[in-house]
Amino acid sequence: MKKIFAIMISLILIVSMVGCKRGSLGMKNPLLPSHIDGDTSTLSDFQKNMHQSHVRNILYACETDDGIYFQWEAYVYYLEKESKNATVLCGKPDCVHWGDDCNARLQARGLWVYDGRLYYSNRNYVEENGTYVNRGNRIYSVKPDGTDRRVVQALDFVPGGNTETSRTDPILHQGVTYFTYSGVLYALPLGGDIEDAERIWGEESEDPGMFFNTTAPHYTLWADGDTIYFMVNIGQPDGTDKDTLYRFNAASKEVKEIWKTPDADEVGQWETTGVSVSQWYVMGGYIYFYLSGNDFWRASLETGETEKLADTHEKTEYGNAVFSDDYLCLLNDTPRTAAAVGYDDLTGYTGGNTLYIYGLDGGFVKALSLKTLYEEYENLNHIQLAFCSGDDVYFLANATAYGQSGNAENGWAGGEQAVRNEILCCVNIKTEEITQIYNWVL
Secondary structure (H helix, E strand, C coil): CCCEEEECCHHHHHHCCCCCCCCCCCCCCCCCCCHHHHCCCCEEEEEEECCCCCCCCCEEEECCCCCCEEEEEEEEEECCCCCEEEECCCCCCCCCCCCCCCCCCCCCCCEEEEEEEEEEEEEEEECCEEEEEEEEEEEEEEEECCCCEEEEECCCCCCCCCCCCCCCCCCEECCCEEEEECCEEEEEEEECHHHHHHEECCCCCCCCCCCCCCCCCCCEEEEEECCEEEEEEEEEEEEEEEEEEEEECCCCEEEEEEEECHHHHCCCCCCCCCCCCEEEEEECEEEECCCCCCCEEEECCCCCEEEECHHHHCCCCCCEEEEEEEEEEEEECCCCCCCCCCCCCCCEEEEEEEEEEEEECECCCCCEEEEHHHCCCCCCCCEEEEECCCCEEEEEEEECCCEEEECCCHHHHHHHCEECCEEEEEEECCCCEEECECCCCC
């Protein structure tokens, strides 16, 4: 039986989630780091393992040698890796950690560590001279403890004119920001002037400012080593749409289509046959991908050759996955039916009580049981994978209790009344211990 470290009892967690605004009682926050340790060249890279979350409210995360920064809703937290304790990224004495005055309220669209500081993208209105001015999407940075907020650069040619902020999140890789504006992908050295941004791909509008491009593509940006990748859903000659992967060579400035979602006659049927893969991960010249309702595959980005790595359907027919540079971590949750309650995530899935671990060569490593969490929390209805860090797999256990139907103002999930209870946990692949993260909700 795996040991569960239930550091905070469920009742306290529920109370904190439904509106208690916890203050710091006049003390500074001792858990927040004053500096970032580690190889600065490595920490300047795009962190692939931290950009795969299936949890709606934990989409953005990055890590250092000692800790993990992640955003829950609008607030950023720091999680100490060794102790598994978390704290809001604010050390202001007497701050209630609620509202724009809190250092932790970053409302980020991306989190990155670079040159000893934490960077993030944010698009909001700024109060100036008693009124609110739309400054558009910009890159900001703060010290590791959340202080000393600075504006680094603009990502809008016309402030507030970028219609694509909600479609594509920017990334920071090796000192360069990659972002989209009105459907076009650009590169800009960190701190550089927006007018010096280099177009990588896409057709620029004659009047990009305030231009609402309803047909602009959605990009998923990625980086591995010195290479930038971007996935775009592209219309095909036969009228279908396929996720298509492009590679940008920063030295030669070449953009090349290198891969697209396979057809059913190549790999068989799956949930989104022929349109998109369930999860993917680019590393070392390969794209690794999982197909829910099918299996675990990889394709060479040089030759295009596709090979099956593991018959994962032998363990679970459906599922959701996260990758690291060493593992494929596959959860056996299942597609949600229309009659099911408790749906409030991005996956459209429910359940999940076993995590199957595979090496990236396809070899089966082990199965990790999460069933003790269902015994601990009787209302647990879904486990959602967030990210991997070393041998730790982080996930959110949704134990929200749904009651009778109400209206949209007094509940979630189509008007269902609910008592919100979400438990952030991690499981270690080697020791198989499940740890509940303490002190991470406002």
